Amino acid sequence: ACTALEAARKLTAPKATLKKNGEFEGGDFWEEHEDLLRSAWRERVPLHAELYEYGPAFEREYLHPQLRDAVQKARLGQEKDAHELFEEIIPGVFATDLLFTAQFREEFRRELDAINGSGIPTRRPNGMNRYGVILDEVGFEKMLEQLCDAYLRPLAAMLFPELVGARDADEHYAFTVNYDTEGDTELAKHGDASVVTINLCLGPDSWEGSTLRFFESGGSGMYALPKGNDSAGAGDVNFRAGMALIHRGQHQHQAQELTSGQRVNLVIWLHAKDGVVRIAPYAPDEQLTAAQRWSPHRFL
Ligand SMILES: O=C(O)CCC(=O)C(=O)O
Numbered sequence: 066a067c068t069a070l071e072a073a074r075k076l077t078a079p080k081a082t083l084k085k086n087g088e089f090e091g092g093d094f095w096e097e098h099e100d101l102l103r104s105a106w107r108e109r110v111p112l113h114a115e116l117y118e119y120g121p122a123f124e125r126e127y128l129h130p131q132l133r134d135a136v137q138k139a140r141l142g143q144e145k146d147a148h149e150l151f152e153e154i155i156p157g158v159f160a161t162d163l164l165f166t167a168q169f170r171e172e173f174r175r176e177l178d179a180i181n182g183s184g185i186p187t188r189r190p191n192g193m194n195r196y197g198v199i200l201d202e203v204g205f206e207k208m209l210e211q212l213c214d215a216y217l218r219p220l221a222a223m224l225f226p227e228l229v230g231a232r233d234a235d236e237h238y239a240f241t242v243n244y245d246t247e248g249d250t251e252l253a254k255h256g257d258a259s260v261v262t263i264n265l266c267l268g269p270d271s272w273e274g275s276t277l278r279f280f281e282s283g284g285s286g287m288y289a290l291p292k293g294n295d296s297a298g299a300g301d302v303n304f305r306a307g308m309a310l311i312h313r314g315q316h317q318h319q320a321q322e323l324t325s326g327q328r329v330n331l332v333i334w335l336h337a338k339d340g341v342v343r344i345a346p347y348a349p350d351e352q353l354t355a356a357q358r359w360s361p362h363r364f365l
């Protein structure tokens with residue numbers, strides 16, 4: 066008998082070709098082999114098993130000490146340090162180098178190489194990016210869920226209290242994007258299927274071009290932001306390894322052409338159950354308090 070891993074390695078996956086609206090490209094293949102692929106990923110021995118196992122050791126090795134300190138204070142009622150981790154580099158776009166350690170980035174990149182070299186086929190991450198990996202499908206779902214519960218959802222709620230209420234970021238969808246001159250070099254202007262997006266640059270080291278351009282919101286009606294469109298501005302971001310952005314999913318953006326090198330980012334979309342994305346903002350008196358957003362999720 067052949068193991069799931071052996072069987073998965075014998076599959077011939079359809080290639081990702083479409084540069085937009087490619088969400089369902091090869092959909093039949095991925096559905097037909099969903100169970101087999103899930104079993105194969107479970108059988109595969111990872112390079113860095115620690116990356117898949119959320120807990121105190123994970124936090125110690127992989128989360129930046131300043132993040133851990135600030136979040137500990139926020140849970141005790143003092144949110145100031147957590148705010149100060151971030152700089153609002155464009156209205157509505159918050160940047161920080163203080164979420165993950167360099168060790169996390171290096172081990173994660175090596176794990177991605179191992180995943181890509183495993184012989185198990187991987188599905189394109191979304192309708193526009195053809196390369197990259199859906200992290201929830203290769204074994205990271207549980208770790209990411211716990212990371213979102215403990216850190217990412219409260220941070221998103223702190224930065225965007227008008228959009229993240231008690232249930233608006235209960236679920237995540239996480240993937241990587243990969244830009245290099247042989248594969249995808251750019252990404253068309255779009256909004257994400259998320260209420261809030263966390264986008265971490267994993268490096269590797271150097272590339273040219275590939276800035277992320279944000280566009281003024283221009284929203285009205287249901288999309289009108291409480292502080293007006295001035296709270297979602299235009300500007301270009303030059304990533305560096307370790308830099309993470311947090312922005313509203315509806316804040317449109319576009320990756321400019323990469324002209325040399327490679328850029329790999331880890332992207333986490335937060336949304337409500339079943340992929341529902343909140344767009345109507347909460348009035349100030351409907352928003353979560355600091356104590357509510359930092360209290361363990363199950364008590365809300
Ligand atoms: O190029 C990037 O870092 C952004 C990727 C992105 O916007 C997306 O995948 O939704």
Ligand SMILES: [Fe+2]
Binds near residue numbers: 256257318
């Ligand atoms: Fe995006």
